[in-house]
Amino acid sequence: MVEVTPHANNAVPAAEVADVELYHPKSWWTTYVFSQDAKVIAIQYSGTAIAIGMVALVLSWLMRLQLGFPGTFDFITPEAYYQFITMHGMIMVIYLLTALFLGGFGNYLIPLMVGARDMVFPYANMLSYWIYLLAVLVLIASFFAPGGPTGAGWTLYPPQAILSGTPGGQAWGIVLMLVSLILFIIGFTMGGLNYVVTVLQGRARGMTLMRMPLTVWGIFTATVMALLAFPALFVACVMMLFDRLLGTSFFMPALVELGQQLEYGGGSPILFQHLFWFFGHPEVYIVALPAFGIVSDLISTHARKNIFGYRMMVWAIVIIGALSFVVWAHHMYVSGMHPWFGFFFATTTLIIAVPTALKVYNWVLTLWRGDIHLTLPMLFALAFIVTFVNGGLTGLFLGNVVVDVPLSDTMFVVAHFHMVMGVAPILVIFGAIYHWYPKITGRMLNEAMGQFHFWVTFLGAYAIFFPMHYVGLVGVPRRYPDIGGTSFIPDSVHTLNAFITVAALVVGFAQLVFLFNLFWSLKFGRDAGGNPWRATSLEWQTPTTPPPHGNWGDTLPVVYRWAYDYSVPGAPEDFIAQNDPGPQTGHVAGPA
Amino acid sequence: MADIAQTAPDRPDGLKGIAADWASDQRAFKSVSWGKAMMWIFLLSDTFVFGCFLLSYMTARMSTTVSWPNSSEVFALHMFGADIPLILIAIMTFVLISSSGTMAMAVNFAYRRNRRMTVILMLFTALMGATFVGMQAFEWTKLIQEGVRPWGNPWGAAQFGSSFFMITGFHGTHVTIGVIFLLIVARKVWRGDYDRGQRGFFTSRRGDYEHVEIMGLYWHFVDLVWVFIFAFFYLW
Numbered sequence: 001m002v003e004v005t006p007h008a009n010n011a012v013p014a015a016e017v018a019d020v021e022l023y024h025p026k027s028w029w030t031t032y033v034f035s036q037d038a039k040v041i042a043i044q045y046s047g048t049a050i051a052i053g054m055v056a057l058v059l060s061w062l063m064r065l066q067l068g069f070p071g072t073f074d075f076i077t078p079e080a081y082y083q084f085i086t087m088h089g090m091i092m093v094i095y096l097l098t099a100l101f102l103g104g105f106g107n108y109l110i111p112l113m114v115g116a117r118d119m120v121f122p123y124a125n126m127l128s129y130w131i132y133l134l135a136v137l138v139l140i141a142s143f144f145a146p147g148g149p150t151g152a153g154w155t156l157y158p159p160q161a162i163l164s165g166t167p168g169g170q171a172w173g174i175v176l177m178l179v180s181l182i183l184f185i186i187g188f189t190m191g192g193l194n195y196v197v198t199v200l201q202g203r204a205r206g207m208t209l210m211r212m213p214l215t216v217w218g219i220f221t222a223t224v225m226a227l228l229a230f231p232a233l234f235v236a237c238v239m240m241l242f243d244r245l246l247g248t249s250f251f252m253p254a255l256v257e258l259g260q261q262l263e264y265g266g267g268s269p270i271l272f273q274h275l276f277w278f279f280g281h282p283e284v285y286i287v288a289l290p291a292f293g294i295v296s297d298l299i300s301t302h303a304r305k306n307i308f309g310y311r312m313m314v315w316a317i318v319i320i321g322a323l324s325f326v327v328w329a330h331h332m333y334v335s336g337m338h339p340w341f342g343f344f345f346a347t348t349t350l351i352i353a354v355p356t357a358l359k360v361y362n363w364v365l366t367l368w369r370g371d372i373h374l375t376l377p378m379l380f381a382l383a384f385i386v387t388f389v390n391g392g393l394t395g396l397f398l399g400n401v402v403v404d405v406p407l408s409d410t411m412f413v414v415a416h417f418h419m420v421m422g423v424a425p426i427l428v429i430f431g432a433i434y435h436w437y438p439k440i441t442g443r444m445l446n447e448a449m450g451q452f453h454f455w456v457t458f459l460g461a462y463a464i465f466f467p468m469h470y471v472g473l474v475g476v477p478r479r480y481p482d483i484g485g486t487s488f489i490p491d492s493v494h495t496l497n498a499f500i501t502v503a504a505l506v507v508g509f510a511q512l513v514f515l516f517n518l519f520w521s522l523k524f525g526r527d528a529g530g531n532p533w534r535a536t537s538l539e540w541q542t543p544t545t546p547p548p549h550g551n552w553g554d555t556l557p558v559v560y561r562w563a564y565d566y567s568v569p570g571a572p573e574d575f576i577a578q579n580d581p582g583p584q585t586g587h588v589a590g591p592a
Numbered sequence: 593m594a595d596i597a598q599t600a601p602d603r604p605d606g607l608k609g610i611a612a613d614w615a616s617d618q619r620a621f622k623s624v625s626w627g628k629a630m631m632w633i634f635l636l637s638d639t640f641v642f643g644c645f646l647l648s649y650m651t652a653r654m655s656t657t658v659s660w661p662n663s664s665e666v667f668a669l670h671m672f673g674a675d676i677p678l679i680l681i682a683i684m685t686f687v688l689i690s691s692s693g694t695m696a697m698a699v700n701f702a703y704r705r706n707r708r709m710t711v712i713l714m715l716f717t718a719l720m721g722a723t724f725v726g727m728q729a730f731e732w733t734k735l736i737q738e739g740v741r742p743w744g745n746p747w748g749a750a751q752f753g754s755s756f757f758m759i760t761g762f763h764g765t766h767v768t769i770g771v772i773f774l775l776i777v778a779r780k781v782w783r784g785d786y787d788r789g790q791r792g793f794f795t796s797r798r799g800d801y802e803h804v805e806i807m808g809l810y811w812h813f814v815d816l817v818w819v820f821i822f823a824f825f826y827l828w
Contacts, residue, residue: 023796120626123795189637197630200620209615227633231640235648239758247743248754250652266656266750271648278644486767 022550023122024328034130037549038107042127043440045103048129049096050515053135057508059084060080068110068501070482075457079167081481082151087143089154091176093283094184095136101290102188102226102530103132105432106195107221112539113216115204115557116581117550119194122589128194132188136262138180144383147171153479155276158251158269165257178237185230185237190492195223206540206559210314211578213537213563214307217314224287227284228325236275243267273335279330284421289317291428292359295381296362298431299363299561301535304574308362316362317357323352333401334408342401349399353392360389362466371574373531374452380431383458391420394469409479412472415465421475423461430457430514437518438532442545443525449517453510460507467496502525519548536575537563632805635813642817645762646824653828661747663826666735681826684727687820688767691720692815695808702804706770707781710804715779717811721771728764732757756825763821766814770807777807 025031026313063084066076119125134521142149151167164170168209239250251272300307329345394416397403531540543553565576664677699711740753741747789798
């Protein structure tokens with residue numbers, strides 16, 4: 001065990017922590033495929049997540065084609081539509097967003113940003129990716145299984161999820177979905193333990209928790225939450241699997257299907273809803289907190305100004321994480337629970353608005369009188385703030401019981417959560433990729449293609465989801481493949497549906513430009529150098545770019561300051577790197 | 593460096609002091625190794641898994657409309673001419689709790705570098721764990737012969753059998769995994785891997801006698817979970 005000085009400012013010369021021992025790959029296979037290097041694992045995670053995300057994007061096109069032009073496409077039957085909805089939702093939330101933020105950005109950024117050589121347990125980290133890949137393959141397999149993938153909706157509510165009337169309910173679909181989720185959770189746990197222990201126990205000298213970049217804070221808190229929330233989903237999946245395969249009745253009440261009394265009886269469908277949302281609501285913040293963290297760093301770096309209220313930002317992340325465990329039943333206002341519960345959960349839900357609004361104010365105050373560079377990461381960060389505020393405001397409607405009840409299960413809900421946990425985090429992911437791509441590859445992404453990608457995505461997302469609020473407000477229910485000639489629905493809804501579909505197709509194709517850019521810039525991109533954004537945090541101070549195996553060469557960095565020393569008066573440059581010991585400016589300590 | 597050291601703030605008192613300690617340099621928990629920290633956090637996560645299983649079982653038990661089988665009758669053994677309630681469960685519990693004691697002694701001997709005693713005590717722990725799983729298999733067999741199935745049983749609510757097999761099965765899996773890893777770690781102690789700092793086959797990390805303690809953490813956790821299962825499933 002190393003002796004560690006209690007005070008961060010008593011920085012001592014770099015020394016290896018006793019536990020650090022890296023596995024040094026000896027062959028091509030262990031260097032690039034079965035690699036234990038967090039950076040390679042990060043790229044594997046990201047590539048897999050983006051690939052499966054493209055599948056979900058195509059599924060959303062198919063749904064929009066049906067909604068915009070009902071009856072035009074024969075192969076989109078109601079059953080197929082439900083399957084598209086289910087797979088789109090599950091893939092986007094779990095296999096894309098969670099995997100990309102935690103497995104992708106977490107793996108790449110945590111060791112670099114806290115000044116570690118790698119994750120603390122590289123072998124378990126490698127297993128994490130391969131189990132994740134297995135989970136994705138099982139999920140994909142359900143497309144080719146007899147009966148196709150499950151069409152239970154991404155919430156997989158019983159009893160319908162395992163009945164014959166639901167696509168995949170009595171076939172392979174639901175089984176493969178549940179098995180895939182169980183695998184995902186096992187794989188994630190292996191990675192998640194790594195991320196948490198690396199942040200808690202594996203930092204460089206001088207890197208106190210209150211000097212960490214907010215990106216690390218966001219990913220760290222989200223991972224802790226995931227380790228506590230995924231168990232509920234794990235248990236729900238195991239129990240539903242037993243209901244489906246062994247004939248138990250955990251979630252299945254006595255029911256009659258097509259005139260036949262089923263063998264089930266005595267179970268509680270509401271129990272599943274509680275378990276699912278005890279996972280499902282923290283999941284929203286598992287996706288949002290890394291986005292909060294990353295966007296804070298993007299704004300500070302590209303506005304050349306220290307983040308406003310760093311300490312408050314950290315506490316807001318932690319408080320949001322804690323509160324998100326006591327709000328889950330606001331997804332269940334119409335499930336018939338006691339009105340007093342509704343009151344309780346509405347109150348806790350609205351309390352979350354306080355730390356969240358605090359973060360938004362602090363982002364805006366960071367921008368205020370900053371030296372704003374409208375780079376691509378900054379554009380995406382600004383777009384995120386706007387989109388997040390929009391999505392958050394509709395959350396106030398849905399958080400209140402009396403307003404939620406009429407809006408429940410309408411397209412308004414779809415518009416709300418796509419704004420707040422679909423578009424907003426995805427915008428951050430894009431911003432983050434434009435920001436860190438130079439570190440990962442050593443080359444800048446093409447600016448022209450990036451600008452095109454940004455404007456089409458940003459404006460297009462609003463073209464898709466703004467009208468959807470209206471469609472929901474007039475009462476169009478979600479999850480209906482065809483609203484037909486229902487009399488209360490005005491013609492404008494049909495026109496808007498066609499408009500939204502066209503917008504969705506355009507936005508989807510713009511993503512192909514982005515993907516092309518990723519590959520094109522790999523070869524033809526402008527040379528980035530080690531620190532193109534002139535940023536302070538440690539990942540930009542590596543001896544070579546891309547960072548080598550072990551990240552830091554012979555000696556680990558020593559940290560002397562927080563990550564936000566931008567435009568410090570009297571400093572020779574407009575940023576001071578975290579591992580830069582001088583000059584003495586009075587800001588050296590940062591928040592202690 | 594010296595001038596930086598002079599600017600070091602004093603440690604604040606009270607809650608702020610706790611936060612400052614937590615947030616301090618390099619490690620939140622100063623004397624805790626990576627492996628031990630990881631095991632603790634994993635156990636926290638696993639606690640939530642068992643918590644969800646037990647809460648689900650309690651929900652099912654409280655909300656079912658059919659009466660719940662009487663556990664002291666169901667889990668009784670006919671011995672010496674009388675039905676003795678929960679006798680098998682009592683023995684199982686005794687064996688498992690005792691194995692925690694031998695595990696703790698093994699950790700003690702490991703830190704004293706007494707390889708012989710460490711191995712003996714770990715093997716004894718593993719033996720008791722295996723005995724526990726064996727008795728559980730006996731209990732399962734007996735109940736299955738009496739007609740208990742995941743989807744129903746002769747005495748009442750179908751959820752009785754479902755919950756029983758699911759929760760004891762999940763716990764028994766934990767014990768079995770624990771027994772396997774006890775044997776693996778005991779073998780490493782026996783060969784003196786931890787004296788030589790032998791590298792792990794998969795991880796290529798150097799071995800250390802602390803692994804015995806980390807193994808012990810897992811084992812004590814599995815025992816502790818059993819106490820809750822015992823209380824909530826058998827005694828309720």
